[in-house]
Amino acid sequence: MLLISNGDVAANSPGRQVDVLSLHTYRTIEISWVISEGKYALFFFAPCSSSSSILFDTFLLSSFSAMSSSVIPRGQVDLVDFVDWSGVECLNQIGKNPIANALKQGYRDDDGLHLESDADEQLLIYIPFTQVVKLHSAVITGPEEEGPRTVKLFANKEHMGFSNVNDPPSDSFNISADNLKGKPVTLKYVKFQNVCSLTIFIEDNQGGGDVTKLQKISLYGTTVDTTNMKDLKKIEDH
Template sequence: MAAASATAIHRNQVDLSDFINWSGIECLNQNFSHTFTNALSQTCRDNDSLLLESDADEQILMYIPFNQVIKLHSLVIKGPEEEGKTVKLFSNKENMGFGNVNDYPPSDTIVLSPDNLTGKPEVVKYVKFQNVRSLTIFIEDNQSGADTTKVQKIALYGTTVETTDMKGLKKIEDH
């Protein structure tokens, strides 16, 4: 289980949406009329009429790559009654699908309560999310037991990891 819910985002944490590699996102079982962009994009996620909705059943599997290494501190998952309930987070796991998602232990599991319908932040197991290049979010079920899951907002908060840009290094010339 995740650590206790935060009452506010820690002051040193930033919204990580600017560091997401948007062209690399994959979202399995999304309704193509209600895609991940509605919940994840800063410009859409605060509009409660826009949402991410699952398609064939209540499960959603989302792969989010980052442009640089980050440390994930907390996240907000907000939605209506059909909001996700059991959310499993996987750090740096690629090529996951519904057929193998249960083959790997999650880095953290969060069981959302009805309090989260209002967008209450959840603090993750911070030590498990120190060098994150990608995050996979598996929404296993929803609050109401409905056929589909609806998410109005997914916001990720943390910090970037200072790394050396290897492209910027110059070859040392012999003297």
């Protein structure tokens, strides 16, 4: 099976022979079936010397379906480069496992690192941006039992405390088992058109325990313009 982007579909149509490295040996294979969905395509193949037909593997098809559902739509980017790190805050985090472990690029992809709650299961995360952004979707991952469950998002609510978490959120949702593994949650896009900051309230976790762990937070969307929020604040100060 080959996995390549749709841009290569025309060049790698059924019947075309290509060379691949398989089990440390170069082999010529012939593509027998093409299944395309979303951004990716699956190519089922067999050695050219084989005349046997290809049987569809149910497990592979299921895996592909799950994978394609986790693909971020075209035009949306990871907004990590637009986070104002000097203003990021997380209430009720334990010192040895801070928000940087789940939010910063490089840290959040390390399986040995995570964000962890301290006194109880709740977390309140404040993320300001250096530019005004539109939020489309979010990826929030964690362990099966200690991973987050109920999530509330607040757009442009500056420096909230736990006393404010019962205010009407911009959006709220429950994290599913698939979301914990990386499937994005699509947000109410109309509510996140001009976002300068985002507050994430983690209300509870999957197992109902006192400790919540987040392994990764990724926010996807687009920038509204090139206005730098730090420069804007400097102008307002004068």
